[in-house]
Amino acid sequence: MPDWVDHAIWWHAYPLGFTGAPVHGPDADPGVRHRLGRLAEWLDYVVELGCNGLLLGPVFAAQTHGYDTIDHFALDPRLGGDEDWDALVAAARDRGVRLVLDGVFNHVGRDHPRARAALAAGPGTEAGRWVRWTGDGDGAVPEVFEGHGQLVVLDHSQPEVAEHVAQVMSHWLERGADGWRLDAAYAVRPEFWRSVLPVVRARHPQAWVLGEMIHGDYAAYVAESGIDSVTQYELWKAVWSSLADRNFYELAWALDRHRAFLDVFLPQTFVGNHDVTRIADQVGDARHVTHALAVLFFVAGTPSVYAGDEQGFRGVKEDRAGGDDAIRPEFPPSPGDLAPDGWPVYREHQRLIGFRRRHPWLVRAPGSTVQVANEQLVLESASPDGTERLRLVLNLGDEPFAPQEGVGERLLRSGGLDLAEGPEGVVPPHAWAVFRAQASR
Template sequence: MTALDHAILWHLYPLTATGAQIRGGRKPGRGVASLSAWLDYLVELGCDTLLLAPIFQSHTHGYDTIDHYRIDDRLGDEEDFGKLVGECRRRGINVLLDGVFNHVAADHPWVDQGLTTGRSWEGHEELAELNHADERVAEAVVAIMNYWLDRGIAGWRLDVAYAVPTAFWAKVTDRVRQTHPDAVFLGEIIHGDYAALLRDGHVDVVTQYELWKALWSSLKDTNMHELAHALGRHNEFLEAGYLNTFVGNHDTDRIASVVGQDQAILAAAILFTLPGVPSIYYGDEQGFEGLRGEGFAADDPVRPPLPDTPAELSPLGARVYEYYQRFIGFRRRHGFLTTAGVEIREVDNARLSYRVARDDDWLDVTVSLPGEFKAIASDGEELSFSL
């Protein structure tokens, strides 16, 4: 049994969620400690893990890190972060931080110290690619990870892990586990060999982008064959380890803007009845909408501010929120789903039936477009609705 066997993540983008300015200036927001006002909401939703996008000192959006040991001054300082971690610990919430260890800001001290390759990251001149063949880089990353693990976090999301040699991740995670054996490592992989990153990189869980794409695309195009194919692949990937499943994150269009509010609810029902470690991108559980744009500010529409407290949310999101609570409660009562296997039973363009099973526990699910859902578990509990 590990923390991942029951984990449901709430994924938050702290800089913009707290109202900080990320381009054209550096106006602070409410600060990272203000997120404590959302922790009871997180628990009531049914989540137990808070996944934070970058919180370290950077120039703009957080992925251009200047100092991994300093909380971004738009979010406060280490004392403020410590208050948030303390409030999380009091509620039994794990905290994962986003570690950007593939690249750094072009004026990061590591550039002058010769720890980079001399190349920019994917043509972004403001980002310098780290030299992962340099032992000093591994030592620096291990030290950073241990520093924040010592301060109470549970683990790390590894940004663009697919672009870093798996041997580097294996070296780093193995060293960190010498002092923090229970640390969790979530590797971001958009394309590439999922199993290799799990097996050879020694990470615990990887992002399942293939399933994400198939989920929204199948609903949008009324083509459940695409989802059936992705679930076959999903079942193969599960043999290698844990998979982080999701219907949206900080780099994707909002599911409600892509398929509409009703089918976004249907997508969530499918998500929570499939094997994996699910994550919810903040606001999806309220039906937030937003489409990515073009250029440097492309992601801004999907990284919105939150109100000061959950009580100030629009009542328009209550319906979606209640469905999410229902789905998560059902999943909590059927914990075998995280590490189960999935088998397709029936598929045509508008209908998909699958079984999720482990040992003597099973769940039979039928999805009929545009909005019929029914799941029956081996213990007799049923989850069904019509939109």
């Protein structure tokens, strides 16, 4: 994996929604609309937050929401054209911000030229080999992704498909991208990436490749596919669920799993993204939202912040047409137009990201669970040379909490409270704190 990834902290944005592009159909005013530049207006905000990477949702020409691609080589006209992409790359480079693109390579929209040709020609034909088919003879129909009729699944056993994907990945890496998020990687056979990635990496050895894995054997998929990392959905679920249910035993179990993954790969960690209910809604109790952030920036992994979570945005994902709209809202033209009540959450993110930057070794530190109860959790991480040991203490209870093992200097505390407030080594109700652990005797 490229070394730069150890220092990457991502701000994850869904460009179509972020820029106010229509996602359920074309613009009323057809033609190229130059919306992508609105993201560039937020780059200083991203850097001030402490992030140095922009993890983008789909930007390629598509029929609706971006995951029904019709041209992998063209920017979606709802976002702009080549000049808009080049301008975003230049603005990001000026600020030291990396760019990762969302590659939808498991399936394409029905209006993709290859899909149209395949559907017209049928199975058993040269054109038809591009997609997977279900059934035999005249009854054969194209396979679609998870019941979505507009998403036609590609046949990843075909060399032409692998060649096409390698060309797309290399094309955008040459045009300024630093890596790829592979959408629905869990649905693609890992050996497909074994045929694609060597071609890409021969030309772009510093590219980072992240796979979307919601379920499955994460470590085995990384080992068999050759990708660098996967989305750590297991940890995401355990974080919000433990906070919502006040059951830290679930999180402690998930962290044991997380530590085992570190022997194989560095997971991509998050508490929110474009596909899930906002963390502020998942947790429920507003007093516990920043507990999730404390875990995110204390445990090992490559962390990302979903745009808006740093302002305390709310939004519930619903299983219906348009059910993602609430979690993929349009943003104002500039950060100065944000509502004032979100800035305390932003500053909490800043403090935690700053803490992570001051302790960069946390990115790969496996750590350990020191103490666990339903409403309290104590985690510890140590630097590789053993010169520094830190403890994160989380308290969801109604009473102050003092860990069984004493802690040393308090480095960080929830709510931006004065570090000197309260008894030494005690975490107030519904709060968290980071301490420098006392030396072992």
